[in-house]
Amino acid sequence: MAQAQVPGQQLSSKDLGLFRQVVRHFESKQYKKGLKTAEQVLKKNPNHADTQAMKALIMHSQGHTQEAFDLAKIALKNNMKSHVCWHVYGLLWRGEKNFEEAIKAYKFALRLEPDSQPIQRDLAHLQIQMRDYEGYVESRRNMLQQKPGFRQNWTALAIAHHLSGNYEDAENVLTTYEDTLKSKMSRTDIEHWEAVLYKNYIIAESGQVEKALEHLEAVGKKSPDVLGVMEMRADYLLRLDKKEDAEAAYSALLDRNPENSAYFDGYIKAKGLQEADPLEAKKAYDEIAAKYPRSDLPRRRPLDFLSGDAFREAADAYLQRMLRKGVPSTFANIKQLYGDASKRKTVQELVEGYEAGEVSSPAGMSDPTEKEQENFKWSVPYFLAQHYNFAASRDLSKALTYTDKCLSIDPKSVDFHAVQGRTFKYLGQISKAAETMQKAQDLDLKDRAINTKCAKYLLRDNQNEAAVEMAGKFTQNKTSGGPLADLLDMQCVWYLTEDGQAYLRQRKLGLALKRFYQILNIFEVWQDDQFDFHNFSLRKGMIRAYIDMLRWEDHLRDHPFFSRMAISVVKAYLLLADNPDLAHGPILNGVNGSAANGKMSEAERKKALKKAKREQEKLEKAEAEKKALAKASKPVPKADAEDVKKEDTDPLGKTLVETKTPLEDAMKFLSPLLESCPNLLDAQKAGFEVYLQRKKYLLAVKCLLAIKSISPSDPDLHVYSYQLRRAVELKQDSVDDKVIDMVKDLGKDVLHSGTPAKDLNERFQQTSLHHTQAYLKVKDMLDESSRKENEKALVDSISKYPESTLPDLIAGLELLQQWGTSEDIIESYKAEARKTFSEADVFQSTKTD
CATH class of the missing domain: 1.25.40.1010 (Serine Threonine Protein Phosphatase 5, Tetratricopeptide repeat)
Incomplete structure (x- = not known):
């Protein structure tokens, strides 16, 4: 920052040198030296505004926010025409994230010093940060006019036009600069070739794919980004429906990386096999699998589109190949298929057949070797343990059976203990799950993945101190805040x-x-x-x-x-x-x-x-x-240390x-x-509850309508509808009549104001435990005298829905506690819940004799 030459604010040559030192100290974060030097200047020139402004900036960097703003205002009062003072004032506001005020200050500074590149640059950065593309274009145009020989200014203006949607102007800016070049750029000039490919990127994004391809063909061979050019060319060819060329282009990409799923997608699309007979697509994948024998994708992909006997045959070959090798991630690779019930059933039948010894080698696969047979002994039950843990095929008793079998084969396996811990979690045995994960962690103290999983399970068991200690095994533990401070830093x-x-x-x-x-x-x-x-x-x-x-x-x-x-x-x-x-x-x-x-x-x-x-x-x-102990054991920082961590x-x-x-x-x-x-159900539910309590009924009905559009059968919608309807009816005296009318009009499809609430509740279909809970909530709100009856109905509802999930059963218990239900009724509820989740921690009796 240069000193503003305003009458009454000039410094002697010596003090001017000191002022420049202040600026350098600030830029190098030597704040103590900067303050000391600023005081030297102010001792002789107590009202020098620019030095006061720089001192304020340093103070702000040290965390003295209010004092910094007070001093900056004094500096402005001393010299309102100093662009340095206004620039600093903008920097202070930017530090406080008040970008509107910062922009105002920057613009005022620019009026005083229109040619200042630092101010113009800071203004431009703030405009792009706020996505003010119109202002960003103007700032970058001014910077280009001031320094047209600086390539970055041309590129920046192109970016500004591009982001604001002016593709033609962006392309023209880059073309104009290229036309000014008097010599050819070498292949090692990364900045130039990146700008060339960026220009191609702009052309393609504007929809001129043919032009983008022609441009790429002209410049692509000279670009050092060989892979980027290959990917862009393949994409353009496919979009232009030049399938033969696109097929060759994607084939070349597959030669480089046969595990990239995007390349496979492009290759199959180029061959026109997306909508073709699945068996034809399978042949294409088989050809790729033969060409790249170590690649997994061409063997796994056909399982997504095959069905019936063809799927069974392909799944058998894939599963046997993976399980013979003993690949632990086999289940993770195929669980996406479980959305299709028939495929899920086929996979289950195949793997259970392997477990029963019904194994026949698929066509083209030799009989298993001795090593492969050994792998089969543990990989099959391990797969089944995960299979029966998965939500779509959950049978936790079977999952435990297969987990126990795995552990009998290798009691020191981290993976086997981990899947057992996961099973306990789904059974509601959170403490036992955390204990099991700790056993797994003890088996391999250098495995960060199991350490992470163990810490997570300890937190699920509300063991916060034990969890941070566990996570601390993989942190530096050099900071005064211990492992938690390290986790924050990371x-x-x-x-x-x-x-x-x-x-x-x-x-x-x-x-x-x-x-x-x-x-x-x-x-x-x-x-x-x-x-x-x-x-x-x-x-x-x-x-x-x-x-x-x-x-x-x-x-x-x-x-x-x-x-x-x-x-x-x-x-x-x-x-x-x-x-x-x-x-x-x-x-x-x-x-x-x-x-x-x-x-x-x-x-x-x-x-x-x-x-x-x-x-x-x-x-x-x-x-x-703890803080006092940490402070006592903390080494004394060096005198020159500037970047001291703020104390919490x-x-x-x-x-x-x-x-x-x-x-x-x-x-x-x-x-x-x-x-x-906006399409997240839990977000809209949270919004409804907050807006309802804040009496923002128009916003509440907006959330209610969003909930209905996302999940029309959600039971909470029934409860929320009644709550809003009752709130509107009870608060009519304190809410504007126009608002009430608008809420009723907007929410007519969910509020049903013309029908008595009791009738609506009785008509509400109870198809699950969650629905029954919603019905009883509304019934209780309508008539609290029915509380005893509702409590009994909630306990009895458990036996009506034996397939209820653990979260739904816990929600019922929480509802009873919200009602202030007696201990005997709560114990009855827990006893019924234990029939489904017998070992769940939350349903264990707390009653003392």
């Missing part, structure tokens, strides 16, 4: 999610919210990381990868990691809104450690609350002692859980969730 989202959900089940909402906010911060870091690449990608010339990254970032919050976390945090805030006492910790123990919402006397509530507060104080004391002032999430506006806080997660995942 952005281990799966662990943080499982950890947060474990605390949520235990109703330790502070810690749960802490984990979920840490995940949110990770997603924000991923989004902010784009800033580094706006300049880096142009400098390195990796344009196509940069475009792919931007498009990936546009769908960042579509990721299941985000939706799972967001739904969990909304549940936490809903619990907090329903019962603010949970801010002090779990006050009642229910299903999976949840807080039951039974009827408590005021004396009982006070006693439980006092106990919860004592437990919370113990946790805070233990955390303080709220490790237990106390500030988060003590919020007075839980539903408003939930919107920080809910809004991006509904925007990014």
Whole structure:
């Protein structure tokens, strides 16, 4: 940054040199030296605005946000015409992620210094970060006009036009620059050839595939990206229906990588076998399999489209080949077929036949060798154990039988213990599953995969401390925060999610919210990381990868990691809104450690609350002692160390859980969730519950209609419809009549306002345990005097639906606890549930004699 030459703000040559040192210290992150040098300048020139601005920028980098903004405003007051002060002010706002204010400051700075490349560059980066393509085009055009001899400016303007949808302008910009080149570029000039292929990419994306192919044929042979050119050419030929050439192109790609499924798709499409007779397609795959004998794909793919006897024959050959080799992932390779009941049955019959000794070598396959027979002895029962574990073919008693057989063959196998642990999990024996995974982990202490699985199962069993210790076996453990700090540094989202959900089940909402906010911060870091690449990608010339990254970032919050976390945090805030006492910790123990919402006397509530507060104080004391111990054992940092890690002032999430506006806080997660995942059923359910409690009935009915479109038969739709209908009817005095009319009009297909609610509930079809629970919920809301009758009906409903899932049975138990049901009824429910899941932890009797 250059000093602004404004009257009354000039520095002597010596002080000007010091000011430049301040800038250099900031850029090299030597913040202490920068502050010291800035103080030297300000000692002689106390009102020098540019130095004050730079000092503010350094202070902001050290975490002194408010002081930095105060000083920046003083700097602006001292010199409103300094582009440095306005630039710094924009950087401060950018650091606070207030991009609108940052852009305003940058634009004001540009008015004062129109030729400043740093300001123009920062403005452009912020515009592309916010996807302001129109503004980005303008900024890049200005930068190009200022420095037309700089290739990056041409490429950047092409990118701006491309992303804004102006394909022709983008192509013209790149062509214009190419025309200015006076000599041919060498093959080693990566930046040039990447720009050439990017131009081809733009032409193809604009729909001019024929032109793209002609251009590629002209320039492709000179490009160092041989594979990229081959893939683009094959794609263009296929899209232009030049099947013979496309077949040859994909054949050449298969020679390079016979395991790439996209190449197989293109090859089969080029041969015109997508809609052809399955047996003809099978012959083509057999030819490829003969050509690439080590490739798995040409043998596995035919199983997707064959049927009947042809499928049985191909499946027999494939399964025998894999099981003879003893490939542990055989089941993972074929489980996608289980969506077809007939194929699932055929696979089961074949493998059970192998288990019974009914094995005949398929055509073209020799009899099994002694080694292959040995592999068969364990690979077949291992396959069947996984088969009977899988949801579509689940029979957990058989799964345990085959697991036991595997363990009798090799009691030290990690894989066999892992599948046994998974079986226990599906049986509801979470503690036993975690114990089994620990045994598996003990068998191979260097296997990170089983360590990860073990940590996950410990979290499912709500053993948070044991889980972090387990995960810590594969972390550096050099930071003061221990393994958890390492997992945060590694952005281990799966662990943080499982950890947060474990605390949520235990109703330790502070810690749960802490984990979920840490995940949110990770997603924000991923989004902010784009800033580094706006300049880096142009400098390195990796344009196509940069475009792919931007498009990936546009769908960042579509990721299941985000939706799972967001739904969990909304549940936490809903619990907090329903019962603010949970801010002090779990006050009642229910299903999976949840807080039951039974009827408590005021004396009982006070006693439980006092106990919860004592437990919370113990946790805070233990955390303080841990922090003090870590601080004492931590080496003293060097005096010059600048990048000191910020200390976590709220490790237990106390500030988060003590919020007075839980539903408003939930919107920080809910809004991006509904925007990014509108077709996710659980997201719409979470949205409905929040909007209903916030009395945003129009938004609630919107979620209700979305639920109906996604899953019209979902039982919760029945409950939600009644809840909204009742809310609208009861709140008519406090809600605008126009809103009420709009809700009734929009939701007429789900609210059925013209029919009595009791009649609607009686007509509701009960086809599963979940449906029965929905019916009884509404019945209870209609008439609480029927509570005893409803409790008995809920217990009796278990025997009516013997195929009920474990989650549905747990949901029924939670409903009883919400109703404040007596211990005898709850024990009766558990006894009925044990007839289906006899060993499930959650249904074991807690009654003491």
